[in-house]
Amino acid sequence: MNSTILLSVLFFCGLTLAQNNAAETEVIRETQSCFPDMCKLLQELGAIKENQKAMETRLKESENQILELKSNGRGATKIAFSAATGGNGAIGPFSGETTVIYRNVITNVGNAYNQVTGIFVAPVPGIYYFTFFYHAGGSNRVYLALMKNNQDVVTAYDHQTNHDGADNGGNATFLQLQQGDQVYVRLGANTHVWGNNEITTFSGVLLNTL
Ligand SMILES: *[C@@H]1O[C@H](CO)[C@@H](O)[C@H](O)[C@H]1NC(C)=O
Numbered sequence: 001m002n003s004t005i006l007l008s009v010l011f012f013c014g015l016t017l018a019q020n021n022a023a024e025t026e027v028i029r030e031t032q033s034c035f036p037d038m039c040k041l042l043q044e045l046g047a048i049k050e051n052q053k054a055m056e057t058r059l060k061e062s063e064n065q066i067l068e069l070k071s072n073g074r075g076a077t078k079i080a081f082s083a084a085t086g087g088n089g090a091i092g093p094f095s096g097e098t099t100v101i102y103r104n105v106i107t108n109v110g111n112a113y114n115q116v117t118g119i120f121v122a123p124v125p126g127i128y129y130f131t132f133f134y135h136a137g138g139s140n141r142v143y144l145a146l147m148k149n150n151q152d153v154v155t156a157y158d159h160q161t162n163h164d165g166a167d168n169g170g171n172a173t174f175l176q177l178q179q180g181d182q183v184y185v186r187l188g189a190n191t192h193v194w195g196n197n198e199i200t201t202f203s204g205v206l207l208n209t210l
């Protein structure tokens with residue numbers, strides 16, 4: 001039904017209803033018996049149209065939100081890195097605590113890991129997952145700690161021994177980070193790990209933004 005017809009019928013209904021209040025004649029009674037149904041129908045049609053408009057608006061809003069998430073929104077943030085120390089022998093022992101520098105980058109989506117400093121800096125607040133693994137000999141102790149800012153979160157340890165010449169260990173954790181929080185692996189004083197190829201690694205991934 002086009003809107004001109006809709007308007008004129010509504011206008012007619014208005015007249016009919018107005019006349020109903022003072023209804024006396026046959027003609028008006030006849031009109032009354034026929035048109036009130038029509039008016040109700042039109043009212044319902046109007047309500048349906050309103051509903052449809054509201055739904056279209058909501059659909060458009062949802063579409064916009066999805067587009068926003070797909071492009072530059074927080075839902076699009078992808079952060080993941082894996083790196084290995086590389087090198088050709090023991091890293092340590094050193095007299096003080098040292099940040100382990102994983103120079104060989106395997107993956108660094110989002111560039112939040114710095115291969116010069118060995119430090120990962122959270123670019124967005126979120127839930128992250130980190131792992132580190134090491135290989136080491138028995139000639140010295142092993143002590144590695146995954147650090148969140150200045151606090152050790154999970155550690156890996158092994159004793160010095162001369163009959164157990166090859167050790168492998170590691171640890172993993174979920175961390176809730178604020179933007180700018182630093183995560184790195186610290187080698188304990190007078191301890192060591194081995195650094196050949198991809199044998200000693202540090203990895204992290206953003207699971208969800210918060
Ligand atoms: C992981 O770290 C925790 C906390 O430092 C420690 O108690 C646990 O022994 C570590 N696990 C391994 C497999 O080294």
Ligand SMILES: [Ca+2]
Pocket residue numbers: 158159161164166167
């Ligand atoms: Ca051992």
